[in-house]
Amino acid sequence: MKSLDPRVNRLPVPGTPGKITPKIPLDQFGSYEVFVQPKEGKPFQHEGIVHAPNLEMAFVLAKEAFTRRFTCVSLYVTDTRDVFVSPLTDADKNAYDMISDEGVKGNDSYEIYHLAKRGKQHVHAGVVTAGSPEEAMWKARQTLNTKQVFNIWAVKTSNIRKTGEGETILWDTLPEKKFRDAADYKGGDKLKEFLERNKS
Amino acid sequence: MNDQALKELLYKLADDLLILGHRNSEWTGMGPLLEEDIAFSSMAQDKIGQSHALFQLLHQLGEQQPDLVAFTRNANQFHNAVLVELPNGEYDFSLVRHFLFDMADSLRWQMLTNSSYEPLAQLAKKIQGELRYHTLHANTWIKQLGNATEESITRLQGSLSKLMPYALGMFEESPMEAALINDGIFKGEQALQAIWKSKVEEVLSATQLAVPDWKILVPVYGGRRGQHSEHLQPMLDEMSEVFRIDPTTEW
Numbered sequence: 001m002k003s004l005d006p007r008v009n010r011l012p013v014p015g016t017p018g019k020i021t022p023k024i025p026l027d028q029f030g031s032y033e034v035f036v037q038p039k040e041g042k043p044f045q046h047e048g049i050v051h052a053p054n055l056e057m058a059f060v061l062a063k064e065a066f067t068r069r070f071t072c073v074s075l076y077v078t079d080t081r082d083v084f085v086s087p088l089t090d091a092d093k094n095a096y097d098m099i100s101d102e103g104v105k106g107n108d109s110y111e112i113y114h115l116a117k118r119g120k121q122h123v124h125a126g127v128v129t130a131g132s133p134e135e136a137m138w139k140a141r142q143t144l145n146t147k148q149v150f151n152i153w154a155v156k157t158s159n160i161r162k163t164g165e166g167e168t169i170l171w172d173t174l175p176e177k178k179f180r181d182a183a184d185y186k187g188g189d190k191l192k193e194f195l196e197r198n199k200s
Numbered sequence: 201m202n203d204q205a206l207k208e209l210l211y212k213l214a215d216d217l218l219i220l221g222h223r224n225s226e227w228t229g230m231g232p233l234l235e236e237d238i239a240f241s242s243m244a245q246d247k248i249g250q251s252h253a254l255f256q257l258l259h260q261l262g263e264q265q266p267d268l269v270a271f272t273r274n275a276n277q278f279h280n281a282v283l284v285e286l287p288n289g290e291y292d293f294s295l296v297r298h299f300l301f302d303m304a305d306s307l308r309w310q311m312l313t314n315s316s317y318e319p320l321a322q323l324a325k326k327i328q329g330e331l332r333y334h335t336l337h338a339n340t341w342i343k344q345l346g347n348a349t350e351e352s353i354t355r356l357q358g359s360l361s362k363l364m365p366y367a368l369g370m371f372e373e374s375p376m377e378a379a380l381i382n383d384g385i386f387k388g389e390q391a392l393q394a395i396w397k398s399k400v401e402e403v404l405s406a407t408q409l410a411v412p413d414w415k416i417l418v419p420v421y422g423g424r425r426g427q428h429s430e431h432l433q434p435m436l437d438e439m440s441e442v443f444r445i446d447p448t449t450e451w
Contacts, residue, residue, distance in 0.1 A: 029233075050235050053344060060340045061235035063333060064242045167336075169329035173249075180245075190450075 032058035033083055034066050035124070037074040043124040044076065046113065046153075055079060059161045063170065069180050072171055074163045082159040084133030086152035090118070095152050096145045099137045106131020108156055112140040115151035122153050130154075201383050205376035206317060207261060208279065209386055212424055213308070214254035215280035216370070218270055219432070220301060221247030222439050223288060232291050239337060243298075246330045253327075257319050268447070271440035275433040276426040283366035283423075285432040289359075292352075295345070296359035299338040299403070300367040304396045306331040311392065316384035339403050346407025353408050364412050368393075368419035 003009060029051040035044040047066045052058035058077045067075055087098045095115075110130050113122040126144045130136035136154040163170070178184045224244035231237025255266035263269060284301060288294050309331055312324035345352040371393040380386045397414060404411050422428070 056340055057344055060337050061239055064239035065235045068242050170333050172329035173327065
């Protein structure tokens with residue numbers, strides 16, 4: 001296939017009949033879910049995702065991508081593939097009503113997150129002991145089901161890269177970095193001053 | 201306390217951070233990944249902030265205002281190591297420089313938490329979190345790329361051999377080194393270099409990168425005495441271009 005159009009050259013070459021191959025893995029980084037704790041005593045909340053080659057790199061990159069502006073005290077990340085999601089509900093339906101008693105029983109620790117409002121972020125609700133994400137959500141239905149939620153997430157605690165004990169100092173100087181907020185530059189005030197000065 | 205020796209120490213700390221902060225900020229908008237671009241730019245900003253804090257300490261000791269000191273000196277008045285002024289090449293070069301410099305920088309500031317010069321000890325304690333992130337970032341990348349592909353390993357190894365003589369130049373001793381050590385201001389470059397070597401080896405040994413043969417390396421000295429490469433002056437001209445238009449304006 002010879003063409004001057006790069007789009008043509010990017011097209012996959014026609015294959016050989018009868019030849020079946022596995023799908024080529026992604027040539028790009030996987031995604032990792034980022035959770036931030038805004039204040040001591042407040043629950044962790046989901047902030048977004050980062051792309052990274054592994055969990056540790058995801059933690060390193062998430063730190064500046066998600067916690068360089070607003071004050072926070074802790075951060076953790078987990079592989080998107082390790083987040084288990086309940087069915088999504090709407091109107092006055094509770095997502096917990098769609099959880100039944102199934103899944104492997106066991107004694108691992110699972111973190112549970114609730115979506116309390118459509119369009120908002122998932123917020124950490126508590127921890128349960130279970131052997132599978134299914135059992136974790138069933139257990140959460142017994143213990144954390146206090147008000148209507150639209151969606152539930154379950155993540156095995158051991159799959160999370162948490163902020164280590166010595167790492168809570170990472171955000172020590174963040175409250176002083178107000179200059180990272182565009183509003184702190186006070187562009188309007190500077191312009192007004194400039195115009196005043198040039199009037200006289 | 202020997203004021204001359206103290207000022208010289210503060211100048212070299214501040215100049216290293218200002219110059220490398222500026223060099224690393226040249227990657228802003230051009231980093232290899234969005235997240236890395238943000239992280240590298242933030243750390244460059246941290247370095248400029250730390251240098252500003254040091255210029256303020258110098259101002260309290262009778263030196264000129266931080267902006268004047270940062271933007272109106274010529275290359276031969278700068279005390280930074282030549283390592284930090286070298287122009288950026290490809291990203292592996294900046295990443296390896298970041299690893300070698302920030303390892304030394306964080307160990308230096310760890311020592312300075314015990315400095316007898318209280319304002320410096322206070323500053324050292326305050327910025328431990330920033331330094332912790334800088335070394336976490338550098339070490340994680342080196343371990344990642346130092347074990348990844350043939351290309352990444354070859355690139356890092358090439359940059360390591362290029363930069364190591366300059367990195368050793370960071371530890372050029374001051375003529376007033378003894379005064380600093382005797383006054384308990386700073387434990388000295390030799391003590392710092394010894395810990396730095398072992399920490400660099402520790403990270404490299406977790407990768408497929410070769411640990412340098414320290415005995416055959418010849419350090420590039422001179423930066424601490426104002427003897428710089430031809431790259432520093434053009435960088436300073438560019439860095440201070442806006443400031444020099446009107447030094448009295450608040451930009």
